[in-house]
Amino acid sequence: MKKLLLTTALLSSAFFAQAQSVPNPNTTTHTYEMTQTYQVNVPQGSKGETNLWVPLPFNSDYQNVLSIEFEGNFKQAYITENNQYGAKTLYANWDEKAEKRDLTVKLLVQTQDREPMVQGLLKDYQAPEKIEYSVDVQQYLKPTQHIKIDGVVKAFADKIVGQETNPLKQAKLIHDWIVNNMERDNSVLGCGDGDVEKMLTTGVLKGKCTDINSVFVALARATGIPAREIFGIRLGQAVKMGEYSKSAFGGAKDKVANENGGQHCRAEFYLAGFGWVPVDSADVAKYRLTEKKAVDDKNTQAVANYLFGNWEANWIGFNHARDFNLYPTPELAPINNFGYPYAEVGGDPLNSYDAKAFGYEFISKEL
Structure with missing residues (x-):
């Protein structure tokens, strides 16, 4: 022992x-x-x-x-x-x-809680004229086996962001596109494999948290925005998101919860002059499926707005590791x-x- x-x-x-x-x-x-x-x-x-x-x-x-x-x-x-x-x-x-x-x-x-958007810290964000990323940030601009940034991924990214040049607004366009076009598929094993090129090539825009948030990461990197997944696990009950959902974002009885299936992948992107910004496009899809809500439902939109630039703290992160x-x-x-x-x-x-x-x-x- x-x-x-x-x-x-x-x-x-x-x-x-x-x-x-x-x-x-x-x-x-x-x-x-x-x-x-x-x-x-x-x-x-x-x-x-x-x-x-x-x-x-x-x-x-x-x-x-x-x-x-x-x-x-x-x-x-x-x-x-x-x-x-x-x-x-x-x-x-x-x-x-x-x-x-x-x-x-x-x-x-x-x-x-991470809430730079709620705090208004990004309200007037403008990128510096000259952007230089440190070595530890640069690695999150590179492709991996499952996170491609060229070919079909680059084509999608260019179409989504269009002529927008502000990185914060580009990231929001990517988040909104995912909210409007991707769905959660509970039949997927675990959290999904996050094979972005496969999803965009086949047009099967479904999956779980790793799949959906990996699409955000890949599209952001293809746009020139450092981004990464964060693999972790839910702990207990969501409080703020519980305002909209009784079951989608974790649960606990008397503050105790079995977390055998609580693994959850989130994402974040990096803004020069500010730092890492939280986002969780996948949980919008989970909310829609669990609560049987349409994309344009006011509560869906409230969840989508909160989860761009904010995270609730009923979760811990393990790492950013891929491939x-x-x-x-x-x-x-x-x-x-x-x-x-x-x-x-x-x-x-x-x-x-x-x-x-x-x-x-x-x-x-x-x-």
């Missing part, structure tokens, strides 16, 4: 070096305790070691990781950021002959994204999207 506790003072992350957004000093903070219990199931007949990679939350101006604690019967376990995105990861492994494969992870995280290699490198590499735990037994991957078959349970509690 091993145990480790990391407090905020000990946590280091490449995220601190990245440009930050502006938090809302008047927003009430929320503190969540999240317990992840793993009893990794080894498929019958499988041989070899069991390796597990667990995404952990980053620190930022809107998210403060107060502690990370873990224990289990693993052979070895450690926290690493050794990957191209600096995605904080807990890696654990077990011998082939281990009688069981248990791990418990406890996270204590304080969150704060990359975990460390140590698994047999399946690169992986598409890292919002779910990932495990391999003898080099064969488990189904991360099936909590029961995989052997995990996530419980959050708002303190």
Whole structure:
């Protein structure tokens, strides 16, 4: 049995070096305790070691990781950021002959709403005459395997933004286009694979959060606006968005919630002279499907307006990683994204999207 506790003072992350957004000093903070219990199931007949990679939350101006604690019967376990995105990861492994494969992870995280649009901080935004992005921002202008920025993606982006040159207004045009043209498809596995070129080429403009918000990211990058997905998980009940929806944006009973299916991908884009701006086009589609609302419904429009430039804090972010290699490198590499735990037994991957078959349970509690 091993145990480790990391407090905020000990946590280091490449995220601190990245440009930050502006938090809302008047927003009430929320503190969540999240317990992840793993009893990794080894498929019958499988041989070899069991390796597990667990995404952990980053620190930022809107998210403060107060502690990370873990224990289990693993052979070895450690926290690493050794990957191209600096995605904080807990890696654990077990011998082939281990009688069981248990791990418990406890996270204590304080969150704060991000509302630069509500605050009016972007009301008169104008881009600087000369835009120069730092190295850590430049990487979010580049394509990846699933985030193409040329060909059909560039053609769509050019048509959507037209003659508009203000980056904030360009991003709003992209958000509005997605709201008006994309739909949520609950039959999609997990959060979707976010293959933007495929969606735009086939014209099947449906999916889940990774699919829809990856379209925003790709179209923004194709327009010259740095943008990125953020993979994370909902914790508890939405408050502000609950004004419009009873069920679309997470739920909790007595501030306790089972989050096995709570993984959610958000997005953000970068404005020179300001910083990162939150957006969540995908949750507009989720609202419409859950509440059976039309695009032009006044509540749909209210949700769409709020989710451009604002996020509610019933969610924590893990990383911005797409099409990359975990460390140590698994047999399946690169992986598409890292919002779910990932495990391999003898080099064969488990189904991360099936909590029961995989052997995990996530419980959050708002303190």
